[in-house]
Amino acid sequence: MIAYLIRRLLIGIPVLLGVTVINFFIINLAPGSPADLFLSPTATPEDVARTEAELGLNKPIFVQYVNWLTQLLHGNLGVSFQNREPVTQLIGDRIGPTLLLMGTSLVVAYLVAIPIGIIAARRRNTVVDYGVVGASFLGISVPHFFLGLAMIYVFALTLGWFPTGGMLTLGRGGGFADRLSHLVLPVVVLATAIAANMVRYVRSSMIDAFGQDYIRTAKAKGLGTSVITNKHALRNALIPVVTVIGVDLSALIGGAIVTEQIFQWPGIGLLTIQSIGARDYAVLMGINLIAAVAVFAANLLTDIAYAVVDPRVAYA
């Protein structure tokens, strides 16, 4: 197992390197230069050239990439073009709220989706099942931005139950209840898509498990429905579901960018949008690297989780 993990981590190095290469060139392909956004419309070509030189943008793109990489090896992600703050510090400030949002969404989504998926599977081809499948189809289809705006309109503006955005009410110190009420709407938006997808996986893999011979054996032993469902079927059904968790994590990162923007949630997603607007290459590269590491870690964790839930899987 340990040898396997070391091998996986070593394979990760070229993968992550490749991701940074692709990201770096794609970002540089985007029209517009950070210098344009820094300077006033009256700036002379000399001003532009001087600013670009300051930011290191006048060098060939390969040199720029190598410079960035050299910095990275020294544990340095560079300095934001926009406000001269170190990128590590910018990301460090923002990562907490994002982890809070994503973590809560993931937990809420699974707590909702797994029981609902089980119920739908147990009542296959009944009104309950059709309702669940229909609702999950809707949940998958609705884009984050639409659901987010609809939630704000209904629950924040019209009903006034929750704040429209932000992470805490300014001037009120931001106690637990205050933070929680800010968390509700963005979590609902993010969790909806994850849960809607997960329900379908849980449902179909429970239906599959219920049809297996070992379930018939369990029934022949005289076991009750709840033991059969929760012990014999669910444990098997979770094996394919584990795969989805890795995919969900990547989807969450994308979803968080949009959701944070809509709810003005002060996390990485909001920082991403701001940095794209400012063509802040240094910050964007930092965020991309973090995201790539997160996805890589999620996949590795998925594989480890496999070995935990399925005794037939052994890594050597």
Added chain:
Amino acid sequence: MSVTPLLQVDGLRTEFSTDQGPVTSVDGVSFSLAPGETLCLVGESGSGKSVSALSIMGLLARNGRITAGSVLFEGQDLVGLPDRELRRVRGHAIAMIFQEPMTSLNPVLTIGDQLAETMILHLGLTKAQARQRAIELLEKVGIPRAKDVVDDHPHRLSGGMRQRVMIAMALSCEPKLIIADEPTTALDVTIQAQILRLMRELSAETGTAMIFITHDLGVVAEMADRVAVMYAGQVVEETDVYTLFDDPKHPYTSALLRSIPHITTPAGDRLNPISGSVPNLLHMPTGCRFHDRCLQAMDRCATEPPELLPVASQHSVRCWLYDETEVPA
């Protein structure tokens, strides 16, 4: 019948609803079983053997239901019993062994856990007691290193070993009846012989009655006290195993016995198959269900369905050849 039967199946009829309409898989099956006796249900695929067994256990698929008949187990009718009460019988007084040892055990639970849970449920043992008894049971069914195997998952065991585990599981609550649905069909021949011997020994030792389902007449000769031959969802002949092989009455039984090659049959001789094929359950022939394949069919066979009637003590046949006008009861 001198002994009170342990199990008395009477006029059992099981229907499945399908896309093509209702299909009757088991139609008026009756047989009885004395304590400690082994009854073989023998027949071709689709003759209703397994469905009969699953009907007794109340384990039919969602689209199946018993539409007529009764299953008296120790005098209690299991048909129509609420699931909660049926569960007290399943795995306790009646245990079942299935055809597919490779898939019948839960892959994510340990052998010990799967053995123990039945005993904890039905016998009220503690976890530690159940584990101890699980090890004893594994030793009893001939599994080497039982102390280690008890903590293994099923994928570590071969098919034959898994079937031994299934047998241990069936025996765990000292049932009065074990229903074994082709327990050796999925195993290779040498393992088959071992498993059959084990089951015979254990049933003799514990006095457990068995319903042994098979399509293999060799297995019947090995295992059975009594035999019920099934064809197209009905029992066509029921008798003790010696009479069945020496003096089969039903033309289907005779044809089945003739179709088996004998060790003295010269090489190159052709087999004697039964011409035609098993009728489709959706289009059951009128009259006797075997008449269109029967060499001795008469006119009335095509129109009038025969009843399962005694031709001798402990010997019943469903055939017009033995109508009371010819064989006085």
